[in-house]
Amino acid sequence: MSSVRLQGVTKHYGTQQVLADVRLDVQDGEFMVLVGPSGSGKSTILRCIAGLEDVTQGDIFIGSTRVNDLPPHKRDVAMVFQSYALYPNLSVFENIAFPLRAARVPKQDVARRVREVAARLGLEPLLARKPRALSGGQRQRVAIARAIIRNPQVFLMDEPLSNLDAKLRGQMRAEILRLQRQLGVTTVFVTHDQVEAMTMGDRITVMDDGRIQQVGTPHEVYHRPANTFVAGFLGAPA
Ligand code: ADP
Ligand code: MG
Numbered sequence: 001m002s003s004v005r006l007q008g009v010t011k012h013y014g015t016q017q018v019l020a021d022v023r024l025d026v027q028d029g030e031f032m033v034l035v036g037p038s039g040s041g042k043s044t045i046l047r048c049i050a051g052l053e054d055v056t057q058g059d060i061f062i063g064s065t066r067v068n069d070l071p072p073h074k075r076d077v078a079m080v081f082q083s084y085a086l087y088p089n090l091s092v093f094e095n096i097a098f099p100l101r102a103a104r105v106p107k108q109d110v111a112r113r114v115r116e117v118a119a120r121l122g123l124e125p126l127l128a129r130k131p132r133a134l135s136g137g138q139r140q141r142v143a144i145a146r147a148i149i150r151n152p153q154v155f156l157m158d159e160p161l162s163n164l165d166a167k168l169r170g171q172m173r174a175e176i177l178r179l180q181r182q183l184g185v186t187t188v189f190v191t192h193d194q195v196e197a198m199t200m201g202d203r204i205t206v207m208d209d210g211r212i213q214q215v216g217t218p219h220e221v222y223h224r225p226a227n228t229f230v231a232g233f234l235g236a237p238a
Pocket of ligand 2: 042043044158
């Protein structure tokens with residue numbers, strides 16, 4: 001069963017076409033990586049799935065629901081941004097709790113749920129702190145905790161590790177994969193980093209210039225690149 005489906009999605013900003021006939025099927029529980037150079041349209045795809053941007057043409061489905069006309073809060077998705085976008089004046093606890101408060105979840109349920117999610121990410125000792133008192137990796141964990149707290153059907157991550165140093169990045173890759181497997185949540189993960197794509201994706205979607213160049217397992221795109229772009233970007237050296 002597919003959990004996210006894009007059919008013939010086209011997107012223009014003014015006269016510039018940034019997505020051209022994008023067709024994508026992300027399976028239930030799959031970890032899909034969207035990879036491509038800067039400006040290839042990766043963030044735009046995530047923003048269209050999340051409802052932060054309208055598509056010019058085409059259909060987007062989440063589960064069996066066509067979501068084109070639904071506002072972001074009515075789509076069963078959560079997104080993590082590169083910048084983390086934490087609220088600086090709120091504690092870690094309140095940052096994580098924010099989506100539940102907005103949905104008017106009862107107080108005692110909020111506290112229980114925040115502790116559950118914080119425990120999964122090793123954040124329990126940090127719940128009273130403000131974001132400025134956290135390391136980069138800790139901030140990223142808070143952003144992830146806030147995203148998963150409402151049990152979204154789909155988890156969208158836009159270059160979440162690009163602000164971290166190499167060692168921490170490796171650690172967080174493993175942590176994100178472990179969490180994704182535990183929760184079984186369908187994930188679309190954006191990166192411009194080939195190694196990240198190859199090591200994390202169940203499948204990889206390679207983008208260039210607003211078009212999907214290839215979709216396949218890391219093994220397939222590496223050993224059987226569909227065209228010279230994919231070969232140059234990800235494939236085995238000739
Ligand atoms: P990526 O995430 O792969 O780097 P983006 O999806 O951010 O690429 O951008 C794709 C193209 O759309 C780029 O040419 C970018 O300049 C353009 N673009 C992105 N957002 C906007 C916007 N709000 N207004 C106009 N052009 C935009
Ligand atoms: Mg981007």
